[in-house]
Amino acid sequence: MRVRVATVADASAIATIYNQGIEDRVGTFETQLRTEAMVASWFDGMHPIVVVEQEQDIIAYASTSSYRSRPCYAGIAEFSVYVRRDWRGKGAGRLAITYLLQESAAAGFWKLLSRVFVENEASRGLLRSLGFREVGIYEKHGQLDGIWRDVVIVEYLIASNLATASFDQSSRHTI
Template sequence: MIKIKTSTRRATPQDGERISAIYNQGIKGRMATFETRLRTPKEQESWLEENQQRPAVVSIIDETIVGFAYAGEYRSRPCYKGVGEFSIYIDGKYRKLGIGKELLLSLIEEAEKLGYWKLVSRIFDFNDASRNLCKSCGFREVGIYQKHGKLDGSWIDCVIVEKLITENLD
């Protein structure tokens, strides 16, 4: 694996243009989301503005955002306030360079600072890269949602992953 100098930082609304471009690659690639509607930079800027209290990070190479990770609200009930449902997207030109691991570890750190005690996600069962990434960062697979949703007319099973942030458990 080639090692490239990267940095991570908290995402800001000004990152909306690059984040929408990367997310739209993910939508078109059909490997990581059931979403089919492409996002505009303005939509991503607004989402980031409205969710500044949530963990969201970007990875940067030579002043260019090459990936992002965020944790949205898991459920609206107060008992789940410290649980975040996360996603990671990497620009196709920068995959398989270790950026996903850097982003996920940075997201965990950001979630810990914000008081989260757990991160969860659902991964398409055939997305081995994401499953391996999560395992390498201490996530465990806890089950499978069978036929969780249809994408392009086909049923997809999703693997459920979770990681406890033990520093925030009382």
């Protein structure tokens, strides 16, 4: 497996993997399948996205997105990680998140956070093993297929960027 920064040319493969996660109902409240164009819109130049390849096939990705629009939160990003069905449990998710942490640090972010379904023990275990902290549980955070679901809030502090916590919203670089 090889990991690299994603490009817009990877949008179709990323959409396919994300759509598997949507269909499987294990990692997201989303129910609308994504198109290549929808995923291409994620590439804003400010939020790292990485892909994991095996022999030229993209088998996993991890991405960041905006947390909140207020300037005080500019150094915080939400993250997601998805692995193609046939590659789950084989280390691709670990590789994707590890590289995403490096890219997020280089981009100046001081914190990554996400929400994980309480029953998704595979993701929770992986994140804990990489140093993510489970902060708490949002009860009945949303409905999926008419069923209320709880989520665990996870966060990772990027220690190297905490000392430079002043963040320029316009350039997305630490100042």
